[in-house]
Amino acid sequence: METTFNDIYDRYHNDLYQYVFYLVKNKQACEDIVQEVYIKVLKSHQHFRGESSEKTWLFSIAKHTTIDYFRKQQRQHNKLAHFFNKDQELGKIIDKDPLPEEIVMKNEAIQSVYQLLDHLTLDQRNVVVLRFVQMMSIHETAKILEWSESKVKTTQHRAIKRLQAMAEGGGKS
Amino acid sequence: MNDHKNDTEITKHLKDLPNVKDHRSKETVYNQVMDELNEEYSPPKRKKVHWVIPSIATAAVLLLSFIILQMTDIADDQAAEETDPFAVQSVDEGENEDEIENEVEVENEDTTMNREEVEVEEETAEEASESEFIYYQEDSSFPIFQIAVYDKQGQYVIPISLVSTSSTYNPEDYYNRISTFIDEVEYGVELFPFDEGFEFEFDESNEVIRLTVDSSYDFPSSSTQAYLFQEAINFMFSNFSANELEVRTTEGEDASLGPIGEVDSLSIESVERLAFQIYQYEDSKRLLLPIAEGSDGDEFFTIDEALVAMQESRSDFVEAVIPSDVEFSLDPSNESRLEIDFSEHSDFGDNSLTKDMIEAILMTAKSFDYDEVELSIEGIEERIGHFYLGEAIDVPDGVNPIVLH
Numbered sequence: 001m002e003t004t005f006n007d008i009y010d011r012y013h014n015d016l017y018q019y020v021f022y023l024v025k026n027k028q029a030c031e032d033i034v035q036e037v038y039i040k041v042l043k044s045h046q047h048f049r050g051e052s053s054e055k056t057w058l059f060s061i062a063k064h065t066t067i068d069y070f071r072k073q074q075r076q077h078n079k080l081a082h083f084f085n086k087d088q089e090l091g092k093i094i095d096k097d098p099l100p101e102e103i104v105m106k107n108e109a110i111q112s113v114y115q116l117l118d119h120l121t122l123d124q125r126n127v128v129v130l131r132f133v134q135m136m137s138i139h140e141t142a143k144i145l146e147w148s149e150s151k152v153k154t155t156q157h158r159a160i161k162r163l164q165a166m167a168e169g170g171g172k173s
Numbered sequence: 174m175n176d177h178k179n180d181t182e183i184t185k186h187l188k189d190l191p192n193v194k195d196h197r198s199k200e201t202v203y204n205q206v207m208d209e210l211n212e213e214y215s216p217p218k219r220k221k222v223h224w225v226i227p228s229i230a231t232a233a234v235l236l237l238s239f240i241i242l243q244m245t246d247i248a249d250d251q252a253a254e255e256t257d258p259f260a261v262q263s264v265d266e267g268e269n270e271d272e273i274e275n276e277v278e279v280e281n282e283d284t285t286m287n288r289e290e291v292e293v294e295e296e297t298a299e300e301a302s303e304s305e306f307i308y309y310q311e312d313s314s315f316p317i318f319q320i321a322v323y324d325k326q327g328q329y330v331i332p333i334s335l336v337s338t339s340s341t342y343n344p345e346d347y348y349n350r351i352s353t354f355i356d357e358v359e360y361g362v363e364l365f366p367f368d369e370g371f372e373f374e375f376d377e378s379n380e381v382i383r384l385t386v387d388s389s390y391d392f393p394s395s396s397t398q399a400y401l402f403q404e405a406i407n408f409m410f411s412n413f414s415a416n417e418l419e420v421r422t423t424e425g426e427d428a429s430l431g432p433i434g435e436v437d438s439l440s441i442e443s444v445e446r447l448a449f450q451i452y453q454y455e456d457s458k459r460l461l462l463p464i465a466e467g468s469d470g471d472e473f474f475t476i477d478e479a480l481v482a483m484q485e486s487r488s489d490f491v492e493a494v495i496p497s498d499v500e501f502s503l504d505p506s507n508e509s510r511l512e513i514d515f516s517e518h519s520d521f522g523d524n525s526l527t528k529d530m531i532e533a534i535l536m537t538a539k540s541f542d543y544d545e546v547e548l549s550i551e552g553i554e555e556r557i558g559h560f561y562l563g564e565a566i567d568v569p570d571g572v573n574p575i576v577l578h
Contacts, residue, residue: 132187
């Protein structure tokens with residue numbers, strides 16, 4: 001089990017951590033989710049068949065685990081009006097955590113984009129993080145999200161438009 | 174032009190987002206993961222027994238050794254050896270380590286074996302992709318999560334088997350994200366808005382399924398929608414061992430489900446005695462669609478009634494799968510194997526029409542609780558697609574499969 005953990009950690013931990021962090025934007029939550037991902041991976045690694053790449057499989061598990069996190073959080077916050085609507089408002093929980101030091105050290109434009117991520121739906125944020133932070137291809141992103149490639153392209157287009165509109169409007173939706 | 178420039182700027186800034194570091198060491202992460210895993214695997218009662226019994230034994234032996242100590246030096250040495258609590262514990266720990274090592278070895282063997290089987294599994298998946306309508310889950314193969322959609326006219330529920338090749342094995346990951354797996358246009362279907370205000374939860378054993386309905390959710394008022402909703406629940410969950418779906422609102426109250434009323438549970442009925450037809454809305458993908466009753470409105474009682482119904486088209490989108498003018502006979506003597514003989518027909522041959530018919534019959538037979546089907550067609554002796562005529566064919570494990578990466 002330790003060998004499996006070491007192997008996965010050495011190859012993917014940094015990417016996995018980045019992916020989850022930029023979805024939840026909270027280090028404690030990120031650590032909890034990443035831990036949960038490793039538990040799921042270690043428990044089910046024997047079932048992994050290799051049809052998808054190991055990274056796709058890992059990120060797919062991370063995606064599901066993060067959705068669960070938002071779902072639990074949403075339940076606690078009991079935001080009735082936007083609970084699971086079709087636009088996937090699930091991930092739109094406004095970030096109130098302080099900026100991480102890595103972001104503080106960046107210029108204003110990057111800090112601004114980081115904060116604008118809050119205004120994307122979870123689906124949009126997933127695509128943006130996978131495509132531009134993780135630098136994954138449309139194909140890989142589609143595999144992880146279990147979508148068609150055209151849905152990835154459409155969601156990406158809408159996400160960028162939204163970020164652009166928010167940037168022009170000074171962050172007001 | 175400006176738009177494009179801004180697009181590029183936004184994507185550039187996104188790409189420049191910094192690498193946020195996990196400040197924990199690898200060892201810390203591993204220990205946290207293992208602590209959590211061990212907590213799941215170690216029953217706490219057993220730990221108590223480990224502590225109590227050595228303590229009592231140790232106390233007793235200490236007392237005994239104290240008495241003996243007064244008598245002889247030799248006895249003292251022996252008693253000290255027996256009463257060393259760490260010696261007792263270290264044996265236990267040693268055993269536990271052995272157990273863990275053995276488990277790891279078994280797991281490693283499994284992993285190796287599974288990797289060796291990949292090639293065979295891939296062949297099976299290829300076979301499944303050749304078949305449009307049915308899916309066979311080989312031993313130790315991928316889990317199937319059956320979800321449900323509706324036809325465009327809102328008359329029928331259509332089951333869809335999500336075959337997850339890299340599953341988390343958690344049904345919540347599938348039943349709470351139905352809309353992400355189905356493209357309504359591509360399949361020519363409608364989705365019940367499960368994702369909008371509903372959340373399904375499964376306990377560890379999948380024996381209890383809970384549905385939490387958002388308190389503000391407005392359930393459709395049409396009784397047809399309510400009927401289809403109940404049918405969808407049956408199709409999705411009748412393969413689980415739960416007999417009912419527990420229903421609560423987010424506030425923990427009974428949920429108001431339109432014409433179904435205020436409920437704290439919905440029964441999960443088994444889905445059986447169905448006739449499978451082919452559904453295709455305009456140019457969308459074709460699907461097998463189950464029908465529960467004949468054109469006279471009566472439910473099917475025997476499989477020959479269902480097979481007769483499969484000779485009639487129901488609408489422009491629900492087509493017959495058995496030619497209307499073909500004759501067939503059944504041998505009902507075998508309870509687990511359906512034997513069916515078709516007369517000669519010009520449409521029959523090694524073609525997609527005959528293959529579709531066989532697949533629809535296999536699903537129909539499954540719904541009547543048959544395990545296998547033996548088909549013969551007059552004038553055709555060999556095989557159709559990958560079905561060998563005259564040999565028993567197992568009923569499938571899934572219908573309308575969507576194989577997720």
